[in-house]
Amino acid sequence: MKLNDYICSSSDERLEFFLSTLSITNRTPEYYVNWEKVERETRKFELELNTLNYLVGKENIYHETLELFTKQPDLIRAIPSLIASRDKILDILVIDDNDNMTFEQLNFSKIDTDRIGDYVDFAEKSGLLDFLQNKAKRSLVDYVYGVESGLDSNARKNRSGATMEGILERHVGKIAMEQGLEWKAQATAPFIKENWNIDVPVDKSERRFDVAVYSRDRHKVWLIETNYYGGGGSKLKAVAGEFTELSQFVTTSDDNVEFIWVTDGQGWKTAHLPLSEAFGHINNVFNLNMLKEGFLFDLLKK
Template sequence: MLNFRIYIDSSAEDRLAIFLSTLSVTNRTPEYYVNWEKVERETKQFELELHTLNYLIGKTNIYDEALRLFSKQPELLRAIPTLIASRDKILDILSINDQDEMSFDQLNFTKIDTLRIQDYVDFVEQAGLLDFLQSKANRSLVDYVYGVEAGLDSNARKNRSGTTMEGILERHVAKICQELSLEYKAQATAPFIKENWGITVPVDKSERRFDVAVYSKHRHKLWLIETNYYGGGGSKLKAVAGEFTELSQFVVASPDDVEFVWVTDGQGWKTAHLPLSEAFGHIPNVFNLEMLKQSFLFNLFQ
């Protein structure tokens, strides 16, 4: 069992040792892996076009069929980037002929150029999509795109850890605030805090949004909480530690009673001992998920 008071009263070096020894293995909840709402939204965007493109599945003379179909209904081409798993809708293309001569082209799949339908069809053929439709696709293209979108969504996972931490933190804070009769605001700005709680928050940049702000009306006190998660190491961790060290110094310079809290976790921090050590020298309230589990935030607010 971790003890909040012992942790807070320990030296920066001892707090760092406790922090590193209690880092979590992961923050990946089941929802982390696929954002199904986004997958469905992106798929439905071209559902009508995809149903129409089912016409091409299994066609023998598919190039001519595609040319005729897109000439009659050029807007169907808007669905092509999704079918080839591309988020980009304006594609820059390099072509190399049999003599190794290179040429560059650009096709806009948002605003279809009806004078270049054959160029679009040539691209679709060279990208292998016509062959897929002719000899490999045997189901609805809507079902196929669901799979494509699920795969594309996996690329967003590297950005999802931070969002996951924000969700975990907000749920945790909401429960504590209800118990202790405190107020809180997610993505709080300095103007919001001044207008609603009458507390001045010095910030390093005007558009700064704090992940969670917690306010005690009884004590006229504010806690500003930032959160992130780093499962892997890298040079970025040094910059992150420096950024939050500077941010903490900014906010605690307030003429009002303001504390800075940093909730971070991940095995990546074991590769950034020195910059993290410097951060611990300036920020007393650095907690990880295990510490949240052990009621450190509850004790801090209490």
């Protein structure tokens, strides 16, 4: 199917074609680990970690730690990295032998030198001192490098969206060069008005469109949003509703504004009803396969 056939089809026919051509994944090799970030986060405390190697295998680990932290309290800043925490201020629930509960807070960014003992107690109760004494066998820098790689996996969900934005930007960049169009990633309504003299109504003042494309010849703007959902969930219904409303909102402009939604992922197969409603209002819903087949190229060329 080509663009014109797709656009002229009924919403049900377009939805059926869209669902039948969804991609299996958008995970490029770069998706799995952001090594630059891992390196950056590890190097933040490289000096402290190398100094803390002194504690590895020590017999009287509590006393040695207390003495070391008293002499060099800045070493305490490395503790969150060693226990796989991004937080630098930790709220801690303490339960004593009688099941009495109290709450404490430890700041690992600004070290309270009057509470060195509390930091050492936390390191002991969290199991960190046992690890340093009995389980750590090599450089703590190498250990934290591995910890950071694991923590970075938590960012994969966000990287999926960033991957789609990157794919879209590269695709639009090539089209714009071939067709003599202008474009801007993360475009705002004020930017579009100031640079292209087109009014774009927005539902919220901080709204940024993933990509905006402008044709000077036609004095027209295309606003493109993109996302990817590999799994199902209630969020898909909300997303479909949001982009349906957004498309209707921006196209109320007195200027020539058209909305495009580029989305993909097998998750959409679990959200047939809300997606069907979106297709009833948005003509230009494309997936990665459609981009590959030139749908966006042809639309911007019309």
